[in-house]
């Protein structure tokens with residue numbers, strides 16, 4: 001999904017690995033990717049990559065990297081670490097060796113013995129996998145799922161990045177009706193509205209690298225102006241979000257307002273048993289209760305049966321269900337057209353996709 005988003009942003013050449021995508025671009029990509037990427041976790045600058053099997057190698061090769069090109073004399077640079085399948089497995093030691101090596105590298109450039117670390121934040125990540133060290137600077141700060149609109153929390157909210165991925169994996173677009181009958185605090189409808197309006201999800205927040213001396217303020221200004229210019233006008237017909245829980249609906253309304261899409265979504269308290277629509281060719285995208293995370297009384301099968309029966313009344317609609325419930329196809333008595341394994345936090349889920357017929361082409365009569 002992130003690869004598709006990067007291509008749309010104008011960065012088609014990238015290398016996809018497990019859990020990360022690498023590409024080469026200028027500083028404007030730091031601003032544009034932070035502002036626009038909807039399903040990525042964070043944007044990192046790779047400072048260096050090398051093999052290391054002992055602390056001496058880690059120290060020497062880290063020290064040889066061009067840290068002073070990025071870090072000013074007063075930079076705050078906490079070092080986070082992780083290590084998998086490597087000889088250097090003690091993460092606290094790796095973090096402290098990396099920090100010492102960077103301090104030594106900075107002493108070449110700045111005429112001081114100690115660094116005050118009172119300035120802007122430059123979070124550094126040392127990641128070691130199979131004895132290969134990757135050193136990165138985190139340009140994002142708090143993860144990209146923290147859009148800035150979700151200030152209230154419901155019982156089992158979906159991460160904004162996952163909600164955006166669900167919408168982007170569907171056939172939803174601004175011309176099609178949208179419904180989430182288990183919307184909770186509104187994450188899926190809000191992400192869908194942001195997508196339909198082409199609103200950059202990062203416009204409501206700031207990023208660690210906005211203060212970095214290496215990136216001119218003009219770069220951020222231009223990326224923000226571009227994002228404002230590309231925003232589409234409010235939707236003609238609002239997306240629909242419903243939930244049994246009145247308190248969640250109230251929170252969803254607050255979140256939509258904070259996200260700037262309150263006129264684009266109609267939230268309503270409603271049992272899924274009342275689900276209906278007079279419109280055709282819509283997309284129903286939802287994250288119903290799983291029966292494990294929300295500690296309901298367990299049996300969610302009747303709820304899924306109700307959903308399935310209501311959807312039978314909407315034969316032109318496409319339905320997308322993210323859940324850890326295993327036998328959705330047998331509950332729905334229908335084979336899905338596509339399914340994907342996705343993780344909602346630590347819970348292994350399946351994204352069941354049931355496609356309706358293609359919408360009829362709109363005919364323009366003169």
Ligand SMILES: C[S@@+](CC[C@H](N)C(=O)[O-])C[C@H]1O[C@@H](n2cnc3c(N)ncnc32)[C@H](O)[C@@H]1O
Pocket residue numbers: 154156157158159181182183184185186187188242243244245248270271272273287288289290303
């Ligand atoms: C997994 S949560 C959805 C969380 C949501 N995606 C969010 O980001 O906040 C499932 C939701 O289903 C709602 N729910 C449970 N039973 C329902 C029913 N019979 N009709 C409609 N909603 C129901 C719960 O109130 C809860 O908000």
